[in-house]
Amino acid sequence: MKLVFATHNPNKLREIQSLLPNNIELLSLTDINCHEDIPETGSTIDENAIIKAEYVKNNYGYDCFADDTGLEVNSLAGAPGVYSARYAGEEKNDAANVDKLLNQLKERDDRSARFKTVIALNLNGNENLFTGICKGSILEEKRGTNGFGYDPIFQPEGFNKSFAEMDLKEKSAISHRGIAFRALIEYLSQ
């Protein structure tokens, strides 16, 4: 079975392919000659994942899964949410995004937040979402140098270090992305 993972990133593709049974051949967007930008016009993380998966199905005919991730801060009514990657401006800039969020949270007592990864799967005419949630809180300043994005200021519940102070294996065991992809992989492995 051929299945598209809506990414151009060969590392992401290889990582997931290695966890899937042999009868599933994973294809990237590059593999199917999809070179245009897929519109990410959803107003929620769910919608963006759904839009990407449906775009591939409708335009290229392949069954497909697509992921989207965001950070939802409770005292900011769920912001930056679907805008996490471009919170401080159209150009993706991790440092600027982190600074903006720290500024927004100055004077706020409630620093609780959650990371969310949603994977939308279109398979055999059915549409599933697999969502991984990791609850935690936003630190007052950056800690650690691993990871990317908001990792230096996100401390998962039950831990006293940030995502950026964890190695990849430790982070993956509890992370939103790890939880969502494990559910997808177990579903596809049946």
Added chain:
Amino acid sequence: MKLVFATHNPNKLREIQSLLPNNIELLSLTDINCHEDIPETGSTIDENAIIKAEYVKNNYGYDCFADDTGLEVNSLAGAPGVYSARYAGEEKNDAANVDKLLNQLKERDDRSARFKTVIALNLNGNENLFTGICKGSILEEKRGTNGFGYDPIFQPEGFNKSFAEMDLKEKSAISHRGIAFRALIEYLSQ
């Protein structure tokens, strides 16, 4: 392993228990002596499922899953959504809900909609959501007598009959609820 299904309905419990491996002992809310109403204060279907599962975990200590379902109509900006069961008033009334929706959609060209079931699972400290989506459209009048809720006016994409004109097996193969529960069951069966 003991796992709570946040329902009082013994039929729902038996249905899911019969699909799970023997090492999982499913408990209902009645089984754990949870007799109070769990607050459903979320503003989305996702949130209501999450709130219910976390309520059981926080107050009774059990790993738990909880489901919530809604109908989202595109030209009504996603309504009735989280309010599907009580669209026409606090008292649950399927006929009144259907009538209200048909009235809201008079004069609307876009009758596209989707049913969504979200299952929130709290297990071993991780939080997953399993979402099943069934796309379709709202008919102009009721058809069929099976099912419940909005089934008589919902026609799934690719079919020329309403959910209420399908038998349970046919509906379950394509329904939001079937899709979501199959993903949960396959995840728990690993």
